[in-house]
Amino acid sequence: MSLQTDAPTTADSASLPVPSRPSRLPWVVVGIGLVFAVLPFVDVPLPGVFVGELSAPGTLQILAIGLVFAGLAMSYDLLLGYTGLLSLGHALYFALGVYGTNLLLLHTDLHYAVAVPLVLIGVGLVATVLGSIALRVRGVAFAMVTLAFAEALHVVVEADPLSISGGEEGLPLGSESIPDIFVGVVNVRWVYWVALAFALAAFFICWRAVNSRAGRVWQAVRENEDRVELLGLVPFGFKLQAFTIASVLAGAGGAVYLLVIRGANPQVASVLFTLNVIVMVVLGGLGRLWGAALGGLVFGYLSMRLPGLARAGVFERLPDWLEGPLTEPLFILGTLFVILVLFAPGGLASLIERLGASKGRR
Amino acid sequence: MSLEVFVLLAVTGLGLAGLYFLLASGLSLIFGLMDVLNVAHGLFFTVGGYAAWLVMTRVGVASVGLRFAIALLVATVAGLLIGAVVERGFIRPLYGDHVTQILITAGISIAGVALLGGWFTYDPQTFPVPEVFRMVINVAGARIPLSRLITVGSSLVLLFALLAFLRYTRHGLIIRAGVENRAMVQALGIDVQRSFTLVFAIGGLLAAIGGVLGAVFFAGVTPEIGLNNLIFAFIVVVIGGLGSVSGTALAAVIVGLTQQFVNFFAGAGVGDLTVVALLAITLLIRPQGLLGGVPR
Structure with a gap:
């Protein structure tokens, strides 16, 4: 007799890393951080990879976006990769960081360094309130609710009932209250360093968090929430904690992103933006911080570079039906994402690890 | 509020409700049966809209009415096919892993929107519609565009067709049983x-028909039209209760009317916010939704 059962698939749990022994990862990240930090002084051209030298403003701009996305992706990894919370509303907190900071800069005399902490406190409060409503439901319903909240902000930002957010046009950066070193093309490297600092800070905060006692509970909730409850712990509080930390980090990312692209654009509040964040994390590797960071960097790089390639006429010889989609970075990234999910569920990180493992065996 | 305004708003709101229902019913069934949140569902809607646009602007049939009939047929078939292909090609290989299934539908959605954007640009594409859609009739002194009523009527017909299918056919029986208790149906030896x-x-079929009607309703189709409406469809599904078709229909009417009336009287965007607030209230008071069964 054959009885169909939902056999546990290996794809789910095997692709996630085992709880680690003391790891060298933080030192590796410090090393990579140092390499990134000196890039603005390296006048080496990398033809094809970047236009101009590594130290050129255009290159640093692309890298800065990649670094912000890396930090953002790590913050999302706390939710999906470590706690198993599928949020479709991460864009909300990122957008609060972008718009909140910009509005404070435009309408008050606060310094950037004062405005950002204030905004982050606000983001933390909003995340606590909305998180505690959304976490009343689990799984897919949670995803839908977070999505609805995010869409609410998107609607407000676009419809702009109070005439403060600039509607669909967006809101240029209030540059009067920005320190001079962040203004102008010459000073892109300072913005780049802020982005780098954000990415590193995000990594170390997430690293500390997931290796703390609470972080272990998050991972237990991801594996089996009922069992956590059975052991006498209340998952709700732990989930809310992960949600709030991830949201505040996303808000901080938004505040830095504002500096990088010098303005607030309603697109950062849209569902599509959240879906992009998911693509980053899964592309890089779910449940591994460095994987998520890698995914963010790759996403930022490709989404900025592919339109440039298209403008340079790389795809011009192709037939029209192929050229159109190929000039859309999201088409390539989305397709890559689908292929990876089907054939390498651990993302780029698992491919790299597999490569490393096969080398080690030899 | 004068009666004319009231009637106009009500009919428009019901039209919107119809579109939401066409999107949300498929979502709700898919979720009820398979626990999959299909983020690519908006894409099915969009594909329907573009199929209609392509037929209406490229097919050389002189009669607009006939062309529209062809457009509806093509969109229906396209929706059926894309739904089946997404399930067979992308959902099935990941059977048993719900989160990854949801993620892959998100990827399909992104790639699909960009693909359509690459082919047809992001500008709204409009197409000629049959004369009957542009007619205006008088109801209680209000001039109601007939296209709104057609949207409402078509959605109602499809609602009853879907309910009849679920109630009177064997496949419908299996789907209803599967929503109720999938493991039990499998244990009875039925291939769910x-x-x-x-x-x-x-779901693809209903969404694609919704896409055709939506392209007329919103006066044009864009690559993001499905994703934009999907958000409200999600809200409808949660308020109605996951897996319940009648709950979805009820919630669609509530959401559509609320959105339309509040947007008109309190300013654009406020209605959308009210709908989100409705969702939050539903979750706080009745997390399983209006007509949902056991809380999940």
């Missing part, structure tokens, strides 16, 4: 997996 493809195909 075959129904998975079926609900995706039905």
Whole structure:
């Protein structure tokens, strides 16, 4: 007799890393951080990879976006990769960081360094309130609710009932209250360093968090929430904690992103933006911080570079039906994402690890 | 508020409700049966809209009415096919892993929107509609565009067709039983997996027809039209209760009317916010939704 059962698939749990022994990862990240930090002084051209030298403003701009996305992706990894919370509303907190900071800069005399902490406190409060409503439901319903909240902000930002957010046009950066070193093309490297600092800070905060006692509970909730409850712990509080930390980090990312692209654009509040964040994390590797960071960097790089390639006429010889989609970075990234999910569920990180493992065996 | 304004708003709100229902019913069934949140569902809607646009602007049939009939047929078939293909090609290989299934539908959605954007640009594409859609009739002194009523009527017809299918056919019986208790149906030796493809195909079909009507309703189709409406469809599904078709229909009417009336009287965007607030209230008071069964 054959009885169909939902056999546990290996794809789910095997692709996630085992709880680690003391790891060298933080030192590796410090090393990579140092390499990134000196890039603005390296006048080496990398033809094809970047236009101009590594130290050129255009290159640093692309890298800065990649670094912000890396930090953002790590913050999302706390939710999906470590706690198993599928949020479709991460864009909300990122957008609060972008718009909140910009509005404070435009309408008050606060310094950037004062405005950002204030905004982050606000983001933390909003995340606590909305998180505690959304976490009343689990799984897919949670995803839908977070999505609805995010869409609410998107609607407000676009419809702009109070005439403060600039509607669909967006809101240029209030540059009067920005320190001079962040203004102008010459000073892109300072913005780049802020982005780098954000990415590193995000990594170390997430690293500390997931290796703390609470972080272990998050991972237990991801594996089996009922069992956590059975052991006498209340998952709700732990989930809310992960949600709030991830949201505040996303808000901080938004505040830095504002500096990088010098303005607030309603697109950062849209569902599509959240879906992009998911693509980053899964592309890089779910449940591994460095994987998520890698995914963010790759996403930022490709989404900025592919339109440039298209403008340079790389795809011009192709037939029209192929050229159109190929000039859309999201088409390539989305397709890559689908292929990876089907054939390498651990993302780029698992491919790299597999490569490393096969080398080690030899 | 004068009666004319009231009637106009009500009919428009009901039209919107119809579109939400066409999107949300498929979502709700897919979720009820398979626990999959199909983020690519908005894409099915969009594909319907573009299929209609392509037929209306490229097919050389002189009569607009006939062309529209062809457009509806093409969109229906396209929706059926894309639903079945997504299930067979992308959902089935990941069977048993719900989160990854949801993620892959998100990827399909992104790639699909960009693909359509690459082909047809992001500008709204409009097409000629049959004369009957542009007619205006008088109801209680209000001049109601007939296209709104057609949207409402078509959605009602499809609602009853769907309910009849679920109630009176064997496939419908299996789907209803599967929503109730999938493991039990499997234990009785019935291949539920075959129904998975079926609900995706039905969902694709309904969404694609919604896309055709939506392209007329919103006066044009854009690559993001499906995703934008999907958000409200999600809200409808949660308020109505996951897996319940009648709950979805009820919630669609509530959401559509609320949105339309509040947007008109309190300013653009406020209605959308009210709908989100409705969702939050539903979750706080009745997390399983209006007509949902056991809380999940």
